[in-house]
Amino acid sequence: MSASALDKHYPIQHGDYTRAGEASADIKRTLRQLGVSADMMRRVSVAAYEAEMNMVIHSLGGEMCLQVEADHIRLTTQDVGPGIADIDSAMREGFSTANEEAQSMGFGAGMGLPNIKRNADAFDIQSQPGQGTRIEAVFYLS
């Protein structure tokens, strides 16, 4: 596999609501500097922000990666747990296990994963309880 034209990695900490969103804001600035269209920039950064908030709220921490190739953008997150027991429910709009702190921030309404999927051209989620969750969202540039 060839090296990505651009490959950025962002560590995400559990419960760090103060810094939550900084990685996504940097992703947006990066895409703007690359001259990506406004619509694509919005789609990728909305997906990134939702994924980042999901990791801050639910995971034990992990990493978000942005890879930009000539014909697509790939956004991936990999966390270290605790995993999702019922992915089908987690993908349903309105389903949420978020705590009150997340809800007080305007998140945890059960829109995160569906919103990532809606914005991406291709979406995949892999998770096992007790293990990490990996999400991949691909956006085609054309």
Added chain:
Amino acid sequence: MTIRDLADKLGSRVLIGHDRLDQPVYSACCSDLMSDVLAFVTEKTVLLTGLTNMHVLRTAEILDLKCLIFARGKMPGQEMLERAEEMGLVVLCSPHTMFTSAGLLYEAGLRGALMPSGAAQQSAS
């Protein structure tokens, strides 16, 4: 309609962006759920909200929103205002509740921001 018209209609205080009040506005959305705003708003619109935490600003940054209106006289912190200034936002503080603020804006002719096709009807708009 301009942001200045909205500010006048609401009798709101202009907290940030006095020099940016003449921007035209065509739509608005109204929500405390930033996830809903992220899911349904596709325009560079106005956000009316009762939340005053940094995630309102982050949402505005991600979506390139033009103007934030805080309802019921809520005042964001100084750090938020400084960041909003850096972002070039206009920030208004409405003395009315969110319901009344939204009603006044609708009465003035502003309409809900369009939803992407296929989105659920439980919109943030």
